[in-house]
Amino acid sequence: MATALSIVTQNYEETQKLGEELGRRLPPGSVVALTGQLGSGKTTLVQGIGKGLGIRPLIKSPSFVIIHEYSGSVPLYHFDLYRIAHQEEIVFLGYEDYFYQKKGIVVIEWAEKIKDLLPAEYLRIELEIVDLSKRKIGLRAYGSFYGKVIEEMRKRGLFCSFLV
Amino acid sequence: MLLLGIDTSAKKGILCLGNREKILARKTISAGLSSGELIPALDTLMKKKKIRKEDLEAVVVSLGPGSFTGLRVGLSLAKSLAFVLKIPLVGVATLDSWVFFLPREGIFCALRRAYGGKFYAGFYEKDQGKTAKIDESRFLSFNGIKGSLERFFPQKVTFLIPTEERELTTELKKIKNTSFLLLDKIFLIKALLRLGAERLKTGKIDNVSSLSPLYVSPLEVRIGRGNKDSLNEERGYPGG
């Protein structure tokens, strides 16, 4: 089973669409760890995931809060760790009640900041800026749980034109 | 002395009424409990036993280790009741209470499932009826537990495990020089009430505003220190 997939999106909409397709396929209890520099498209991708989950309000970058919960038939727990300096800071928030639940989808921006706290199984998404409007997006499954999602994305021929 | 016991450290929470010797009434609260469900449950329990809130003489609360949200839900209920009813509040470290109540001697590892395949583990020595904590409860992997046992060799270590987690015994049986005891729900409740009653008897009451849960995380950071009243004050344990 494929455990990795690399995609290039040509614009903002395509990244959001990728998120939407992912959002439709992620099983409840999923943890998605996003990494990539400022402006690489992490929030854009989360917005797509929210859309895929049928969540109405547009997802914004949480500016002062670290966790934002969006309710839906499958809730979305959006973590933006840009502002944290130490992993301990999310321990103070009771992160494990999010990471180890089976109900919603957890998406973490700046996941590299909490290396020691990520669960054993998660879907890692690395975003790279290629140029002004192109983004290289790498998906990698850690653990068998997410292998299926990646496989499905590939099988359905989604983003085939962008496969590299 | 009529005690109200609150334990929301595990998936299923417990509310109980009782004293040092026995449980008068108890109720299990389903997983994913919220504070909004706890109060009506307590109300039903008290009505069933025709106990009025004025009859309650103290609140005993389990401090953990356990779920972050669960511990906070239980502790806030305990604090508000103690505050409003003007009765003493006693916080009890969950694993301490198991060993304290156990009528046996030896080296014990009190164990409970945490998350992500890890465990909360506390090591104790019980000798001539005195319980001493060897070190604070920790967040350990299965191998971490195994490694922690080496220092006790050649002494035997007994694992204490709640019956709900009996499947752990399959793995634990493979560790040499150990044995295990399964603790049922009644034991856990009695243990909470017993250590709570003991604390009250010796006047070790907690401060309503400063008592915090005993929260153990993989980073070995401790948030809140439970209460300062460690078991070791009853018998200093060298090292650890």
Ligand SMILES: Nc1ncnc2c1ncn2[C@@H]1O[C@H](COP(=O)(O)OP(=O)(O)OP(=O)(O)O)[C@@H](O)[C@H]1O
């Ligand atoms: N292919 C693309 N995919 C996503 N965003 C793109 C793309 N091309 C250009 N952009 C632009 O890049 C920006 C991405 O912003 P976004 O907030 O999603 O990034 P981010 O990784 O969340 O940043 P931050 O680190 O500040 O949270 C937007 O302004 C968007 O219009």
Ligand SMILES: [Mg+2]
């Ligand atoms: Mg962002």
